[in-house]
Amino acid sequence: MKPLVIAIISILFIQCGKSKFDVAKGKVGSLTTKTTMQEIDGIFKNDSVVKILSEGIKGDNLFQEDDKYKIYEKGGKHLLTIIPQEQLDSVSTIKSVEIFDDRYKTKSGLNINSTFQEINANNTINKVESTLSSATLFIDDLNATIAIDKEDLGLKAFSTQKVTKEQIPDLAKIKSLTIWFN
Structure with a gap:
């Protein structure tokens, strides 16, 4: 009986600890x-x-x-x-x-410190849009947007230059990570 109780409690602790940052x-x-x-x-x-x-x-x-x-x-x-x-x-x-x-991360390990290479290898980037100061990546399977600063792309901030996925360097860092609930 004791091993069963310990196993159940262990599973509950693992689930609770896991879900806090999933x-x-x-x-x-x-x-x-x-x-x-x-x-x-x-x-x-x-x-x-x-x-x-x-x-x-x-x-x-x-x-x-x-x-x-x-x-x-x-x-x-x-x-x-x-x-x-x-x-x-x-x-x-x-x-x-x-x-x-x-500490907030996806199953594939995507978090605020991920590089473009990690994002691209583990997620489907459905679209890239340019704003004045960043490139925004749309990841539909997460309903997420990721902004990468244009300066990390070697582009001048406040430019309207279009950015493609191929132009983004592997080591470009995330400026912001937003999950949309709609």
Whole structure:
């Protein structure tokens, strides 16, 4: 009987430890497509949640930014930034999660410190789009976008030059990693 109990407890600990930093389509750690904004404080009860709320439609700012929920470890390390689907709505689900901590990773090992070579070898890059300062990679099987700074590509920032997958150097680093929940 004891070996069975120990085995079950071990499996539970392994599953709990694993899921805290797992990233997959529609999942970042304990966050899923069904998670509401009112659950954020409970999920991150051992961390600090900084809420930067917009003024919504009643505000004076026509170019209003989204609400942001920034998650920090107790030591001050920035883990995640969560954007809700609907602003100023506690029952809204999550629109996107930007990852800042390298412990959050996919089964293939993709994390914020991955190089382009690692991204390209383990994921299907469906599209590359240029912005003024970065190249954005679209990974549909994760519903993720990865931004790579144009300076890492040998291009001038604020240029409108189109970027192809073949132009990206293997050692180019990730500027940002966002998982979309829509």
